Amino acid sequence: MDTTSGLILIIALAVVIGIVVWIMSQRRRTENLRKQFGPEYDRAVTEHGDQRRAEAELAARQARVEQLHIRQLEPRIVSDTARHGVRRRPASSMSQRSLSRKPTAWSRK
Secondary structure, three states: OOHHHHHHHHHHHHHHHHHHHHHHHHHHHHHHHHHHHOHHHHHHHHHHOOHHHHHHHHHHHHHHHHHEOOOOOOHHHHHHHHHHOOOOOOHHHOOHHHHHOOOOOOOEO
16 A cells, blocks of 8 residues: 555544544534433424534524533422412502513523
């Protein structure tokens, strides 16, 4: 085997290995998204009509959530909520001022 054919063989082998690694990483990504999002994964694929677009949307959603500062509730709040339930004021008792307020955004890290 001469040098040129050896070099071509090495390049071809590197390309094949690269393709295999890429396919495996895509499968792992799909498995992770399916595991994390559950039935929402299937809904996204149906909604977008394309697995690649659905996965891009879910990955973007995942990245947005990772930017949020989500913390666990204090045990006292959890027990109070479990004991008393969530209390809401009827819509009629809400003042016009409270209805006109803009919702607050989640805090970022």
